[in-house]
Amino acid sequence: MAALKRLQNEIENSRACSRLVRYCQLVARTKRAMYRGQTYWGKAVPSFGDPQAGLLVIGLAPAAHGGNRTGRMFTGDRSGDFLFRGLHEAGFANQPTSRRRRDGLKLTGCYITAAVRWAPPMNKPTPGEIRQCLPFLRQELDLLHQVKAVLVLGRVAFDAYLQIVRTEAKLPPRAQMPFAHGAVYELLAPLPRLICSYHPSQRNTQTGKLTPAMFQSVLQQACDYL
Numbered sequence: 001m002a003a004l005k006r007l008q009n010e011i012e013n014s015r016a017c018s019r020l021v022r023y024c025q026l027v028a029r030t031k032r033a034m035y036r037g038q039t040y041w042g043k044a045v046p047s048f049g050d051p052q053a054g055l056l057v058i059g060l061a062p063a064a065h066g067g068n069r070t071g072r073m074f075t076g077d078r079s080g081d082f083l084f085r086g087l088h089e090a091g092f093a094n095q096p097t098s099r100r101r102r103d104g105l106k107l108t109g110c111y112i113t114a115a116v117r118w119a120p121p122m123n124k125p126t127p128g129e130i131r132q133c134l135p136f137l138r139q140e141l142d143l144l145h146q147v148k149a150v151l152v153l154g155r156v157a158f159d160a161y162l163q164i165v166r167t168e169a170k171l172p173p174r175a176q177m178p179f180a181h182g183a184v185y186e187l188l189a190p191l192p193r194l195i196c197s198y199h200p201s202q203r204n205t206q207t208g209k210l211t212p213a214m215f216q217s218v219l220q221q222a223c224d225y226l
Helices: 002-013 018-030 078-089 127-143 155-166 202-206 212-225
Strands: 055-059 110-114 149-153 193-197
Touching (some): 055 127, 055 155, 078 202, 078 212, 110 127, 127 155, 149 155, 149 212, 193 212
Parallel strands (some): 055 110, 055 149
16 A cells, blocks of 8 residues: 555656647646636546455546546546446445545545546547556556456557556457447456456547446446456
8 A cells, every 4th residue: 555655656756758748737837717616636637445355446537627626536527426336336436436535535446547647638648648657557557466357448448558558468459449439358377357447538428339338237237346
């Protein structure tokens, strides 16, 4: 737990992706009108959750006016509303909402991280920025010893996770591991089971590409396995 806390402190103070650092600082200064009176986090966002988690959830990146504002992954935006409602229904979260840090939210058996640690413009990090952030995720995978299942939210998280795993273990060819919602991959032990979901972005949830029932289905797969 001490090593994990040190890593999160390192993430908070990192300036590894200079373009994203500048963008997050700009957003924190200009703010969105509805949050004008709030102080934005405006820097790299650490991961959070249960250090003994059996389920690791990997997202894309903090949102400009979500995690970049609140300082906690998926907190304070519509994607987080969808995610935490699902986690609460599945028994991983003690409450269905997450508005700000220190709002009483606690995760049990679940840890939340992301492929990229800063909010990217248009939610589109560059390949180089993803590579710059991978060491953080790799260290978390090394420190979270109880993880038995990994739930990736979207193709970027899927690709980032496999990029790390491929350096340490033999996997099937990429063509045999397509990303699809509900796809499940049994990797060679001791690697966790890999479960795929569409990202809970507003575009996906408002168009019906990802429904609560669809998301609950992949969470149930994780619960059953764990």
